[in-house]
Amino acid sequence: MQVAYHQEKLIHLQNCEREKWQQLYMDSIRQQVTCIHCHTPLKMKLGIDAPPSFTHVNATDECINIANQMEKKLITVEIEQTEQPTSNGSSTGFLLPTKRTISSNPPDQELDLWKKPEEVKAIPKFELKQPAAFKDENRYRLRLAQNNIFLDDNQWKAVETTEGPLLILAGAGSGKTRVLTTRTAYMLTELKYSAKQMIMVTFTAKAAKEMKERMRLYPDLDHATVNQLVIGTFHSIFYKMLMHHNPEQWSPNHLLNQEWQRQAMIKEAAREIDIDEKDFAFDQALTQISWWKNHLISPEQVKAKDIWEERVAYLFKRYEQMRHAKNWFDFDDMLLGLYQLLTENESLLKRYQQRFAYVSVDEFQDINKVQVELISMLSDRTKNLCVVGDDDQSIYAFRGSDPSYILTFKDQYPNTKVVLLDENYRSNHEIVSAANNIIATNRTRYSKQLLAQASSEHAPLLFYPYDEEEEATMILTDIKEKIEIGAKPADFAVLFRTNSSARALIERFISSSIPFQLEADGESFYKRKAVRKIISYLRLAQNQDDSSALSDLVSALFLKQQAIRDIKAASIAHDCTYIEALPHIEGLQAFQLKKLKELPKKFALLKKKTPLQALEFIEQEMGFNEYVKKQGNEGNKMERGSDDVRDLKVMAKHHSTIEHFLEYIDHMTVKYEEIRGQRNLTNATQLMTIHRSKGLEFKHVYILGCVEGGLPHDYSLDAWREGDDKPLEEERRLMYVAVTRAEESVKISVPIMRRGKKAFRSRFVREIQRIAPKQPLTL
């Protein structure tokens, strides 16, 4: 149905502004949308595949028929006036806008129209490969096949290449774990190498565990041998070595294993240079310090690019001094410690080189400077170094990883043999082709193309929600529909570029009955600095004595935290609220005094506004815009306070009073903390950042926000405009990673609006829509 009563007004979906659909959807959940015939609640369906419509929650077929007939009449007949229904169903006293046809005025703006989702057309024809005749000349390969472990020819080539430097370029879904484990099993069982000679480095503890578990499935390989293998992450393996040599210095009691411990140290240092604790991005500072350490840059060697880096360099210096004084170490020191030990102790290095004759490294595209140095030291005697990776999946530049290590591996090791794994066993041909189309634009890569095993009737789908809110609703509706017809919640994953871009989605899932798990870093959207601060105005509008909101407010007013004490004292002395006490604090400049004197009046005005009006008033009339501008994006290229406020305004539109808005925020903040703690739910839809999805696979994948500025992220576009296309290439790799997680279907969201402004479809969407020329491997 397209026609219904909404809060006692007759509405026709086609005549409603697109912007209102989400509100209608939410009101339909609150039972405020009813049938024009029986007046029972209608639910609004706002999904991906079909235009929005209303359906009865409970109604007889007869009622539905009558309602449909009434709707037909209403749509064709111009109605000048009608009557409001009473609760018993008679229609009296209901007014439609005079002289308005409810079927007229077709919206002429693109923004107002529902746009049919489009299948990606640029899919080259699938060519069925003749299954390669199985070559059974190798006894071990045959033995594996008998145990249902099949390997294609390239995979097998990688297994057999055991000596010298080997680069396995493993495309997405090409079975690199299978290759790494089989190669090790082959060396142990067929070549009879000793397990003690081997070291396998993975990027995550999960990957190490999976490798060990998979190794146990190989024929003729006993558990004791598998247990002798050194398999683990860089940190776990290298830390064990350090412990072995100096258990006293490297005792776990000295490990700074909590973020807050490290933060406490730099906060102490920050006080020495008068940094305002409430207003400094300490988490960013720690990331920067870690980046320097992983690049083997000492505090003395830092070349600060701006004032922010200068300050962080000071914190770095003091952090290292404090750490040394107390004999503490952090996770980065585990790698640095071993690097130092092996550089200073040649005979020890030789012993390790003697022991580890075969070194293999997984996810080599994500390696950083200190890791690369350690690996090259350990493998320097034999050069039996096998690295597996995909330059197209290098997505951790912000943590210090650098795809140039995989791209220059051959230069580093001139005798390198290269094996390309280009058969994708995960996704159908349509998904693989879309991924090929996207990544082909990158210039800094080994050209290559993935091949799928099978074709499907479903191509990747582009769909066009109005904005972030509608996007979340459409995805939730789509997943719900699929679950209703038999899919499992765990079949789905929704991937997003940044946590803040998923706020609406997370909230929609929180309010739904679909089990879900959130894999994202960072605090809730409402705890982000700019958001928290602007919300503190609203809280103080409600209660001028809210002391926790006051502490957020003071820095936005360009006052120091110490001012809080003075404000509280002035409020007692003058028997007034904190806001009224502001102009009474000591030591104010004349311009500050003038501004603060105006505040009580402005807070009184604020109270009467809707949340959206209030936010705009705070920005424009209460100085918040200047505060956000002054803050810039201190050390954080990724997230701007002004963007957060724009995100908040999109959501504020759906709340009519400040009181309800704050209640909603508090509820969502509590829920966010609850769900963040949930782990390992067995049958849940996964909501995660693209970074977190790396290495995983899902039947159905949704990708959020594929518009310029969203994916690719704004910061990469800024860099690109300034002539640096590295970040943009990394964004393209992120898109590639996201698409290649899907086995059966991928749905790509291209919202029309973003952060309240017209958006432009992502360049990656345009790239997906044209067939990239075939790209044979070039090295």
Ligand SMILES: Nc1ncnc2c1ncn2[C@@H]1O[C@H](COP(=O)(O)OP(=O)(O)OP(=O)(O)O)[C@@H](O)[C@H]1O
């Ligand atoms: N030769 C093969 N025949 C059939 N299936 C295979 C073969 N090799 C690997 N697979 C399957 O392909 C899927 C992808 O393999 P895997 O997860 O190891 O890929 P990956 O290379 O690690 O992918 P990504 O880098 O994208 O995370 C797995 O389900 C795996 O069992």
